[in-house]
Amino acid sequence: MLIAGGVVGGLGSGCQVERGSGSFEEQVLPDAGEVDVGPGEDVGLGDGAGAGTLGGTWLQAHRASSCVLGQEQVSMGYYLVRIEEDGELLREQRRLCALDLSPVAGLRPLVPPAVIATIQSPEIDRGFVTRPTPGGAYTSATEVGLWGLELEDPVGDAIPSDPQDPRVVDADADGEPGVSLEIAGSGCRRYMGQRQIVRYFGQLTHANLIEGGSATHTHAEVYGASASLCQISPPVEPNDAFSVFKMARIDGLGGALNLDADADGELTCEEAAPYFEALLAMREPERDHCRR
Structure with a gap:
């Protein structure tokens, strides 16, 4: 996810991220097999024969690359x-x-949990898969992430440049326009709004594992800062050739790893967190990745 001026978006890396608790109707997945509760010692991410459907819950890792002032910025979402x-x-x-x-x-943005919880991601369209078995091609739905913004047309509307515009909202309720990002080691904060758009493209490399790349667009506006250092916001250029993602089923269907440790039928970020880096880890920026 690339965030302008040192804030990158996995556009999500950045991603359909919703505030609040949305839910789909209960899914009926025929012939998915027995579902064991909790992570099994002999089952890893992507293991299992497959459920014959993509329906269910997956863990996704998106490592996105962008270029800012000729330097690569890497985000891990x-x-x-x-x-x-x-x-x-x-x-x-x-x-x-x-x-x-x-x-x-020299600036490293930190995205507080309070900001992550407020990102709006309206449903734009649908993804598709050619077949839910190894070799099948996967294309995600268009992910639009709105940070501190409420737009009537999430894709087509211009991002307001005026912090007094009513479409700029104090999403994290800290008294400042948009959302507030911290800059590590500086003691200052940046107030901004951002739109991230991303699509993921890949294929099922195993029955319960999807791997591929992404296409990303990020646009941000800075509405102020607690110090001038944090107001700097150079443009973010997508660097899609070096962006990758992985998705692994984690709900136990089709012999997959089941991370629903408390067996309540709802997988949480806390339950999945121990497996984040095992799926895909952060890497250091590379000098050569942004050379033209």
């Missing part, structure tokens, strides 16, 4: 993805669990 399958079409609901950003120009 982790999501819970709930999929409802209708033939080849997929209705997807993404929840961002955690986001880590590399420094750029």
Whole structure:
């Protein structure tokens, strides 16, 4: 997820991230087999024969690359993805669990949990899969993440430049416009709004594992800062050739790993967190990745 001026978006890395608790109707997944509760010692991420459907809950890791002032910025986002399958079409609901950003120009943005909880991601369209078995091609729904913004047309509306515009909202309720990001080691905060748009493209490399790349667009506006250092916001250029994602089923269907440790039928970020880096880990920025 790339965040402008040192804040990158996995656009989500950045991602359909919703505030509040949305839910789909109960899914009926025929022939999915027995579901064991809790992580099994002999089952790893992506293991299992498959459920014959993508419907269910997946853990997604998105490592996105962007270029800021000629330097690569890497973001590492982790999501819970709930999929409802209708033939080849997929209705997807993404929840961002955690986001880590590399420094750029000496500044490393920190995204507080209070901000992550407020990101709005309206449903735009559907994803699709050619077949839910190894070798099947996967394309996600368009993920639009709105940070501190309420837009009538989430994709087409211009992002307001005036912090007094009513479409700029104090999403994290800290008294400042938009959302507030902290800059590590500086003691200052940046107030901003942002729109991230991302699509993921890949294939099932195993019955319970999808791998591929992404296409990302990020646009941010800075509405102020507690110190001038934090107001700097150079443009973010997508660097999709170096962006990757992985998704692994984690609900126990089709022999997959089941991370629902308390067996309440709802997977949480806390239950999935021990497996984040095992799926895909953060890496250091590379100098050569942003050379033109």
